[in-house]
Amino acid sequence: MTAQAEMLAEGAPPRPAKDRPRSLALWLLTVGALVVLMVAVGGITRLTESGLSITEWKPVTGAIPPLTDDQWQAEFESYQQIGEYRRINGPAGMTLAEYKFIYFWEWLHRLLGRVIGLAFALPLAFYWVRRSIPRGYKSRLVALLALGGLQGVFGWYMVRSGLSEEMTDVSHFWLSIHLLTALFTLAGLVWTALDLLALERNRRARPARVTGLALTTTIILFIQLLLGAWVAGLNAGLASDTWPLMQGRIIPEANWNQGAIWAFTHDPFLLHFLHRWWAWIAVGALIILARAVKKRGVRPASIAIHVTFGIQILLGIATVLTGVALWLAVLHQLVGALLVAATAWGAHVLGRQKA
Structure with a gap:
């Protein structure tokens, strides 16, 4: 007897054919793995003092790094206006090559943020259109998407807190908000994936x-x-x-x-x-x-x-x-x-x- 026939024999309606709890769970766990990678790259960014190397927030065009010598020089000149350069790296004689090194880690950190956003938003739209999201989970998935957006906003506020001439580092308060939001999002992804896997095993399972x-x-x-x-x-x-x-x-x-x-x-x-x-x-x-x-x-x-x-x-x-x-x-x-x-x-x- 098939699983669907067993459900009908028990008097319970079968799960809609388009419901894909397991597929959604694997997708969320994949996004969770990307968040873990993001946390690791964020740690490298922090430890190499790279977080202030990009002084503007360009959510779309910022995905493309400088490609010409003039573009690199313009970015370097913007960085030279902030306190971290004037008080620390400038007196130490930072070269353009050294600046490119710290720029890379901050750029990679932001690029991963964009990748995670797309890796969540595009499949979410696909599952939504296909009506593959089980009842009761749409609002939770939208909340996770919103958390991801907030993570980007908090990241920029963190960077902005260190861009003045008086500061040589970002605010540790904003850094903690940025990091803890990422970890809270990770926990939410894991929790929701586990709920969906339980639903895959038993359609009567409750969160x-x-x-x-x-x-x-x-x-x-x-x-x-x-x-x-x-x-x-x-x-x-x-x-x-x-x-x-x-x-x-x-x-x-x-x-x-x-x-x-x-x-x-x-x-x-x-x-x-x-x-x-x-x-x-x-x-x-x-x-x-x-x-x-x-x-x-x-x-x-x-x-x-x-x-x-x-x-x-x-x-x-x-x-x-x-x-x-x-x-x-x-x-x-x-x-x-x-x-x-x-x-x-x-x-x-x-x-x-x-x-």
């Missing part, structure tokens, strides 16, 4: 819900990711190259002269300290989440959580001990994105509802 344990773990992980973004934005990873001690002590000296709020949001030593030790609180929460997932019988999700946070901790320590070696720091950010995806998977397992 997963967020449980109390999942929400608590997510909040703890969010704080860790926020601290990590601030550490990156303030170059606070360079505050110490020893572990577990900082400045020869567990708790480093911090600047409290401008008040506690300023210290907790700006002091590089304090933020570095908080990021390295809040990580263990996040690990504890993730272990509890992973054990609960294992009890639900989904061992691969539990393993994914354990593996990603274990590698993340080791990479974090190695990044500190090497004085923020570029590729270790990039891998630290990349595995952080994978940890978000694994956590979303585990949270989804706990939130699955009976059909």
